[in-house]
Amino acid sequence: MGKDEEARVDRARGRVFGEVAELYEASRPGYADAPAARVLEYAEPGERPALEVGAGTGKATVAFAEAGTSPVCVEPDPRMAEVLRRNTAPFPRVRVEAAGFEEWRRDGRRFGLLYAATSWHWLDPARRRDLVREALDPGGALALFWNPHGVRAPRLHGAPAEVDARHGITGTPHGVLASSYGRAAGGGRLGRGAGLARGRAPRRRRVHRPARGPFPRGPALRHRPLPGLPGLPLPLPGPGPDHRERVLADTAGVLDAHGGGIAMEHFSDLLLARTAR
Template sequence: MGVSERPRALVFGEVAEMYEAARPGYAPQLAPVVLEYAGPGGGLDAVEFGAGTGKATLAFAERGVSLSCVEPDPRMAAVLRRRTAGHPSVRVEVESFERWRPAGHYGLLLAATCWHWFDPARRWDLAHAALAPGGALALCWNVLRVRDEGLHARLAEIDRRFGSVASPHAQLVRADRELPGSWDSGEWPAAECRADGRFGDLREIRLREETRYDTRTYLNYLSTVSYYRLLPERRRVRLFEALADAVDGHGGSLAFELATDLFLARRR
C-alpha cells in the first residue's frame, strides 16, 4: 500500500497542535546570524512564507522585526496567531506563496523548512519581486542526525522492512557530512540560486546543537511528518510499534545532533 493522495504540503494542519509541541525549534543562533546579514532587527520589515506555527517566527519578532507571516493552512495559522498574540508587529495572512501579492518590498524574506514546497518554476521570481534591492533571502532547514550508531542501524533496518523513506532518523552523525545541505535530496537551493543570477553574496551555514527525544515524543514528531501522515493508518501503526520497540530497547530515548542549515542570498 502506498501513501494517501491528500495534498502533501497541507497535511500538517491536521495535527497543528502536535506539530507545535513535538517539532524542534531552530538553533538559537539562527535569528542573530540572519539579522547580522540582513541588517538590524529593529525596524526591519520582513515577510515569512510557510510560517507554520511560528517555529522560526518568534525568534525574529522578539528582536524587533516587523513580520508579515503568510501561511496557507488556516489551522496552522490559528496556532501561529495565538503564539504571536503578544507581538503586535506580527501580522498573519492565510494564503499560499504563489497567490500572495506583496504590498511593497521587504528587507528580508524568510522561509523555514518550506522552500521545497513552493513552485520551482516561480519561487525565484516571487522572491525577487518581494524583496527590495539589497534585501536578504534566508532559507533554512532542520536536520536531525542520530548519535548512536547501533540504534541508527536498528531504525534503518525497520525503515527498510516497511519501505519507509526520508525518515528524520535516516542520517547518522558522520564527519564526512558536515557541510550545510549535505543531506541534499534536491531541496538545497544553492545551485538554483546561482543559476538564477539575480542574487549575490551567497552564504551557506550550519548551526548545531544537541537534542534528545523520548519514545512517545519522537513518535508524536513522526506523526507530524508528511510522509508518515499520508501512510495508511494500519501500516503507520505497525511501523510506529516497531520503532517504539527499538527506541525503548535502547533506553527509551534518541540522542540527536540538530543541525539548522541556513542559506543566505541578497537581491542584487
C-alpha cells in the same frame, strides 16, 4: 513522474500539515535563537519590513519577533495560520496572511528580508526565485534554513531505518545518519536558493545545537511520520489505528533494545543571499 508533476505532488503534501496542526505545534522541534540572530545580522533590514514564507505555526516566527522583527507571515493552510495567530498574539505587530506564496497578493509591498524556515522546498520551483525578486527591495536579503537531525552512532542507525522501510515511511530523523549531512551547510534544499543576483555567491552557515540524546521513547514516538506520505516528518495520527499501533510498537521495541533511547545530532543550516542593488 516528471519534475513538474513531482513539484505539484510536493506542494500538495505541504498542505497536509494543517490536518494535524495542533500535533505539529506540540511535537515539531523549534529553531534556535542563533539562526535568527545571524539572519538579522546579515540582512540588516533596519526599518524595512520582513516577510516569512510558509510560516506554519510560528516555530521560527516567534524567534524573529523576540529579536525585534515584526514579519508579515504568509501561510497557505488556514488551520496552521490559526495556530500561528495564537502563538504570535504577544507580538501584535506580526501580521498573518493565509495564502500560498504563489497566489499571495503583495499589493505593491517590498521587503528588506524574506526568510523561509523548512518551507522553501514546498514552493513552486519554477516561480519562487522570480517571486522572491519581486518581493524584495534592491539589496534585500533572502534567508533559507532548516533543522537537519539524525542518528549519531552508525551502529544504531540500521534498526529504526528497517522499521521505517517495513512500514513504507521515509524522511524520518531515525532513518538518517547525522554524518550524512557532511561538515558544512548544504544539501539540495539550500542549494536551490542560490542565484538571486549574478556574481553573488550565497553564504552558507551551520549552527550546531547541543546534541540531543538519548532520543527517548516518548518524543521519538511522537515524531513518527504519517505512513504513506513520504518525506513528511509529522506526528502519527493515522492512517488507521491498527497500522498506527504496529508502527509505534515496532519503534518502541527498537528503542527499548537500545536502552530506551537513541542519541541524535541536531543543528541548523542556513543559506543567505542578496539581490542586486
